[in-house]
Amino acid sequence: MGRKRIELAGLRVLVADSQWLLAHETVDQLHREGVEVEGPVATVQAAINIVHRGRLDAAVVEAGLRGGDLAALRALLAAKAIPVAWIAETGQGDATRFDRGADAAQFLRALLAPDFS
Numbered sequence: 001m002g003r004k005r006i007e008l009a010g011l012r013v014l015v016a017d018s019q020w021l022l023a024h025e026t027v028d029q030l031h032r033e034g035v036e037v038e039g040p041v042a043t044v045q046a047a048i049n050i051v052h053r054g055r056l057d058a059a060v061v062e063a064g065l066r067g068g069d070l071a072a073l074r075a076l077l078a079a080k081a082i083p084v085a086w087i088a089e090t091g092q093g094d095a096t097r098f099d100r101g102a103d104a105a106q107f108l109r110a111l112l113a114p115d116f117s
Contacts, residue, residue, distance in 0.1 A: 007034075013056065014061070015030070016047035017065070023039070023040035023042070032105070033105045043065070044072070063087055064089075083112055087100055
């Protein structure tokens, strides 16, 4: 049967990416889907602060984000059961990572959709 299409409108999603222009491109993609974006932020510590501050439905995070303890951010997101779409360098994508420059909204939708197959 495949995946059920999930609507992103109204979801609160953290965007953490150190590459300013690309971060804003991701934010624009998500805004077009009706997502409430927290960020973008450019450091691990800023992302941790947002995670502690409020409710998040998901996160889009650069896999190599610097400016703090990335392992602590990973652990915090896991402890709060926040699904994460990791931004990978081109060619490094997998089930939880999407290639930089790909459609973040499309990947996030696939990550969040339950599999009914």
